[in-house]
Each structure stands twice: as C-alpha cells, then as structure tokens.
Amino acid sequence: MEPLYPTHARERNMNPNIVRISPDKAWRLFNLGGVVVSAEHEGVADAMAAAWNMPVELDPCIMTVVIDKSHFTRPLIERSGCFVLQLATVQIVRETLRLGSVSKNDNARKLEESGASFFRLPGCPAPLLEGCAGWALFERIPEPHNEQPYDLFTGRLIDAWADSRCFTNGRWHFDAPQAQGLRTLHYVSGGQFYALGESINVEA
C-alpha cells in the first residue's frame, strides 16, 4: 500500500483515507458495480454515471466502459486522451443518479448543481468524485472499431487510489464497521439500485 497524501488532504479538507493502489492490484477495484466517468479538456470537466464497465486485462490493468455518443464527457476523453473511473457508493447514491440523468449538453452547471463534490490528486488531470470507494486514471487506447459500433472505450491504467476504510492490502473489506456507506452500487433503472451485499467465503 502506497503512502497517503496527508499534506494534500489536510490542505483541502480531503478524505484522509485515500491511499494509492499498486498497479498490479488495480483490477480488483472493478467488476463490483457502476462507475462514474470523469474527464477534463482545456479546463472543461464533466462526470457521468456508466453502469457498463469491466476489466479485460489484469496487469497492465485494461478497462472497458460504454460511453454513448450523446454524452458531453465523450469528446473530453477523445481530446484529452484520458479518463477517470471511480466506484460510486451508497453514501453518494443521489449524486450518482443526478450525474447519470442530467447531461452537460443541457445544463452547463450540471456538476455544480448535482450535489456532488470533486477533488484533485497530483498527477491526475481530471476531477475525482468524493465519496467513492476507489478511483483510477486511464489513458485511452483508441479503438475506433469498438468506439463507433459499440460505444466501447478502452483504457490502460496509469494510477489508482482507494479508500482505505474499505480496501486494504489489495482486498475489499466492505463488512468492516468503518466501511459503512462505502458499498458499491449497481444501477437497474428508474432510480433503482442494488448495493453490494455480504461477503461469502468458499473453500475450494
């Protein structure tokens, strides 16, 4: 587990539990629920909910995510060449729904009016959504044969972080008392989500 960013956190009143994740463990951040995608280009940022995301490679971690052509975030990714995927949680379920239901094409103040808070980390050129369980920065791998027909974007991991209250030593601990509110979310439709539930351990 990499060191915290304590100075940075104190300066900005940031969540002090954020730790850097070793790149070879970053794939474990995903496959547990919907993400919020954020990106920024020339000072213009956006963030949108994306239910459909999955890893395709472990190390280097390569992620895929479906981003429709109608989204304001999409050209920000294409122009900046990178994007952040962050794991939305129960404690920000309302903000997540708003980030997924309002387009910045319709409301330039979408982020400000969403109720969501964002923060910055050194070396990350896009805003990060507060209240998530994990965050990861990806460099876009251009794949026009997937982006055009399937709206499928592909990214190679640059850096990853998690909230140490729910992710330590490369493992999730959602059942820990301090992890309350940090369970990940699956979006169904019509404002309905399922939170991640109990841990089940099976002996092989």
Next chain:
Amino acid sequence: MEPLYPTHARERNMNPNIVRISPDKAWRLFNLGGVVVSAEHEGVADAMAAAWNMPVELDPCIMTVVIDKSHFTRPLIERSGCFVLQLATVQIVRETLRLGSVSKNDNARKLEESGASFFRLPGCPAPLLEGCAGWALFERIPEPHNEQPYDLFTGRLIDAWADSRCFTNGRWHFDAPQAQGLRTLHYVSGGQFYALGESINVEA
C-alpha cells in the same frame, strides 16, 4: 412475460419458475455479477465461470465476456457459434467456484464432478446451469480484433429466460421472500465472493 415451459419442466423435474424474457428486456439480466458461460459442440459441452462480462447494446442485446485462450469452453464457442451466459447465485456458490477453478483440459469429468446440475431448454443448443437467476443464449459475433488481444467475445441475444421468483415484469425482485438464495455473485479472488445486497430507490 412469456409463458412457462410447464410440460417440459414436469418431464424433467426442472425448476418450474423459469420464464422466457422479452428480448428487449434481456439486457436487464446482466450487469449484476459474474456469469457462468456454457457451450457445446458435437456433443462435447463445458461450463466455466467468467467474472468479466457486460452489455454493450440494449436492443438488440449485445453482451461481451472475457474468455481466456486457455479455457476448454473457448473453442466450443468458436466452433458452435453460440454460447449461454447464466447468472450464478448464492445457492450455487460452491459449484460456481468449482466450474471456475477446474479446467476440462485437465479433467474430462469436470462437469460431472463439479456438483452442478444442468438442464436443457427447447431451441438452446448448450446446457443450462440449474440454480441461476437468469440464462441467455447468444450468437457469437466474430470480432478477431477483440478476441485475440483482449480475449473479449461478443454475442447477439437469441433468447433469454429468468427465474420468476426473482425476476418478474422485466424487473429484479431480490428482496422478495421467495427469491432467497437467488442473489447474484461477484467474485473477488481466493474463494471470496460478494452477494448482491439491498435495493435502494432514489427519487430523481
């Protein structure tokens, strides 16, 4: 909701709750956890767990799933041109782990020794795993530029079914008393899973 297969179910002692899902709602079966992939070619069948799967299109429903080159199931899909994705559940967590940890390349009696039971449905050329929450048959869309570098397979929905104790009127009802044991699963590693948890409804 399409009619049951009651005669077929009675004949084979099959789960009588299986209903057909309208193809335009089939995408809702997915994005909630790991799947088991099954396929059959010339009388040889296999089934394997696949944690990484997601939809890329709603209607027609197009799914993607990562299937490593080492898996016995992969050439069965390539040769038969189709595969079944089925949503593993808490009640078959041990069988799911075994289907994911033993290869038919190493043990020809993998399916028989897994503890898993399989059944057949009319029009489905691959075996279906009992105890799942939903099942869907896909026709492979050959995408060599994804299958080779990313082991990413793509399929167009042919037909889908669900267990009506947890899926009715195009919606999941995992909190219903009769749905006990049917919650979907997320695999982490080392025999650890997370079950899907509570439903959260947010007003937009």
